[in-house]
Amino acid sequence: MAKETFVVNGMTCASCVANVENAVNKLDGVDKAVVNLTTEKMSVDYAGDKVSPEAIEKAVADAGYEAEVYNPDTAKSQEEREEDKIHKVRERLIWSSVFTIPLFYLAMGPMVGLPVSNFLSPHHAALTYALVLLVLTVPVMWLGRSFYSNGFRTLAKGHPNMDALVALATSAAFLYSLYGTYHISLGHAHHAHQLYFESVAVILTLITLGKYFETLSKGRTSEAIKKLMHLSAKEATVLRDGREVKLPVDKVVLGDHIVVKPGEKIAVDGQVISGSSAIDESMLTGESLPIEKSSGKPVFAGSINGQGSLIYEAEKIGKDTLLSQIIKLVEDAQQTKAPIAKIADQVSAIFVPVVMAIALVSGLFWYFVMGQTFTFAMTVAVSVLVIACPCALGLATPTAIMVGTGLGAEHGILYKRGDVLELAHKADVLVFDKTGTITQGKPQLVSSYTYGNSGAALQLLASLEAKSEHPLGQAILVAAENANLDLLEMDNFSSLTGRGLTASYA
Structure with a gap:
């Protein structure tokens, strides 16, 4: 059983989802097709020997929509698609409003006593009034032409959606208004009060406004996905021919030796071959304390290096990294x-x-x-x-x-x-399996026991830890900072792995 993800274009409502799912689920060999209107993606479980992705795309096309296999390496990201949609809908909304507002004023203003020139009054110049309303309505219908193309297409295929409702309603109102305009041209001026051009424009503009808010809300819901994607590094420092070269992450290949300096993000998954440091992996594990890394230890894309420097070998890249998974x-x-x-x-x-x-x-x-x-x-x-x-x-x-x-x-x-x-x-x-996952994520010095002056002891300890890379040392430094203690100059500093720190001061 194979599984494929498709990007589906042209869906506007829940009826569209049902139409696409029904069209694909009817295919022999398809086990299950699930469409998500919010992400505009369709996940299909199918038997590869009975049905092909091309056949699935054709079934969607026959239902009145467009589908293509989703390739994360070449397709636009969810964020990019959302930005494109928001830009297009916003532009359509602005231009629709430019024509709809004066149209609404001319049609409804006289009813509430707003001033309108006799040249454009339904009482004094009925035909001019009707023609001006018509001229203002047509651009709004052109801007909202997707409602008609999608709506009438799905209606013709026997699977009407929400666009079909809009298309039918506004077309009926527009055609009846054209009928009224024809009678006005014959001299029947009273038909000026039976025109519904403003209804067509207002309906299309308000639904476009709804589409705009809908698109914005759909964009906000995937904010967490964007944040996860932004955790990954954009560049990596790779050793090529003995030199350090800055490359985009997608140019890193398996087996590359990558240099990670203090404070940098790990670019891809791999294994440390030299150096030692503590790496913050809380975004993957939930553990608040950085993990000590040395030769032979694994590192993961998106985690943040501490104070040390590392060289590691790339073992998993692109969609194979733990973060991508x-x-x-x-x-x-x-x-x-x-x-x-x-x-x-x-x-x-x-x-x-x-x-x-x-x-x-x-x-x-x-x-x-x-x-x-x-x-x-x-x-x-x-x-x-x-x-x-x-x-x-x-x-x-x-x-x-x-x-x-x-x-x-x-x-x-x-x-x-x-x-x-x-x-x-x-x-x-x-039930939590590790207590570290439900802490604040930052170690703190809660209490200390010293002989003599506790402030002096904390000052000495903080001065020593200032040269250390150990994550717990940061808690001591913060405590000294909060106590407004000045750090001392330390000489002959040495870190003894597993045993502690030594230094001398004057």
Whole structure:
């Protein structure tokens, strides 16, 4: 059984997720396909001898969307995709608002007593008024053309989504307004009060605003993933032909000898071949105290070197490093569905068709049964289509899982699957295997016992530890700092491994 991750483009709501999953799950050889709307990724378990990635991509395309195999080495990162989306949606929102605001003022202003020129008044220049509204509406529809292309495409394929609701509602309002404009051109000026151009523009702009906020919230939920990615070093100092060369981490190859200086990050996983130091591995292990490293000891990408210098050999690079595996673990957890998500999926799968049916029945009821005008009946149908939006239904659960797993990762807690996160609230007891993982992460000097002047003893000890690389020595230095003690000059300093420190002072 093979497993592949795909990036899916064109999804806008929970109905899209259901459409893509159904299309792929119907393929012979596919065991399970799971789509995450928030990350826009699809994880597929399939039999490689029965179905190929190309066949899966074609099934998604036939459903009205686009899919391609996710390659972490060449594909844009989640952060880059989010930034691109936010930029595009923000730009669309700004330009839509530029046309919608004056359009809304012209259409609704006279109703609340706002001043409007007679040249643009529906009472004095109905045709000019209608044409100006039309000219202001068309750019907004062009800017929101993705609603129509996605909506009508999915409608034609028999799998309507939220965009289909928007496309149908605004198209109906626009066509009816064109019909009204035609009657105005024939001299029936009273039709100026039955134009709905402003409804089209306002609906598209408000939904674009919702998309913008949605995109921002989706970006924030993956903040922990970004922080984990930023833990990795960007450059490494590699020994090439006896010289130290600064290289990007992705240029490091297996077997390279890498130099790590005090305070630097470990670039890739490897094994120390010379030098000694203490390395802060708390981001991997949760242990607050730095770990002593010397020849033969392993080091891991993202951990931070202490005061010593090391040379180590690269043994794992790229996606094989422990940090990359942790990032993948968190991403996989964010892509899995919690059991509660299945309920939302079942509802959203039939939500759009049901809403469309309700809109049609509502319009027909008011026209034939209640005897209302066609305009009123159409207004009712359009209102039902526009107001019913399943975005929140499809986004709530995956977004909650992303926030939960992300916050957990930020605090050093990793969840392997979304269902584990859902069950976490039932836990009554937490068991820790190491006491160091629940400390503040920094050693402190709590108390001391000395003969004579305790301040003088602390001053001597801190002066000695100032030349040491031992992590516990930092606690003594901080204590001396807090006591406002000046450090003494130490000569002939020597560190005796496993035995202590020696020095002399005048």
